[in-house]
Amino acid sequence: MATTIPITKRGAEKLKSELHALKTVQRPAVISAIAEARAQGDLSENAEYDAAKDRQGFIEGRIRELEGKLAAAQIIDPSGLDAGGKVVFGATVELEEEDTGERVRYQIVGEDEADLKEGLINISSPIARALIGKEEGDTAEVQAPGGIKHYEIVAVNYR
Numbered sequence: 001m002a003t004t005i006p007i008t009k010r011g012a013e014k015l016k017s018e019l020h021a022l023k024t025v026q027r028p029a030v031i032s033a034i035a036e037a038r039a040q041g042d043l044s045e046n047a048e049y050d051a052a053k054d055r056q057g058f059i060e061g062r063i064r065e066l067e068g069k070l071a072a073a074q075i076i077d078p079s080g081l082d083a084g085g086k087v088v089f090g091a092t093v094e095l096e097e098e099d100t101g102e103r104v105r106y107q108i109v110g111e112d113e114a115d116l117k118e119g120l121i122n123i124s125s126p127i128a129r130a131l132i133g134k135e136e137g138d139t140a141e142v143q144a145p146g147g148i149k150h151y152e153i154v155a156v157n158y159r
Contacts, residue, residue: 004074011113081158095151
């Protein structure tokens with residue numbers, strides 16, 4: 001039985017866009033490259049043919065992976081959440097590091113859409129796991145590479 005994979009609406013659209021590009025642009029291009037390489041004759045010493053076949057294998061594998069993820073996706077629209085102020089998947093959380101006073105803002109998202117530079121953290125990351133279920137004003141203890149850090153939850157938004 002397949003488990004569901006939580007993903008935000010934005011993340012699902014990104015995966016659908018990548019899947020569309022693979023099927024409509026990259027797959028036809030690699031098929032054309034294979035046909036051209038075949039037309040050159042001897043395939044046993046044809047580096048272009050080997051490269052195109054390798055690329056085709058990668059594209060087909062990625063298509064299967066994306067189709068599987070989208071089929072198992074549980075799409076969550078953060079703006080439609082009403083979690084009573086609790087930190088849940090899709091929530092945007094503003095934190096203040098207790099020792100330094102540094103403020104950061106993260107949105108808790110699925111594995112495929114996580115991007116720390118954009119403030120998108122994976123639901124299974126240590127900081128997200130420490131935040132889930134907490135509310136504004138609570139303190140979260142996070143095991144970081146540099147040691148344990150304490151964050152106060154300043155705000156929780158669903159956007």
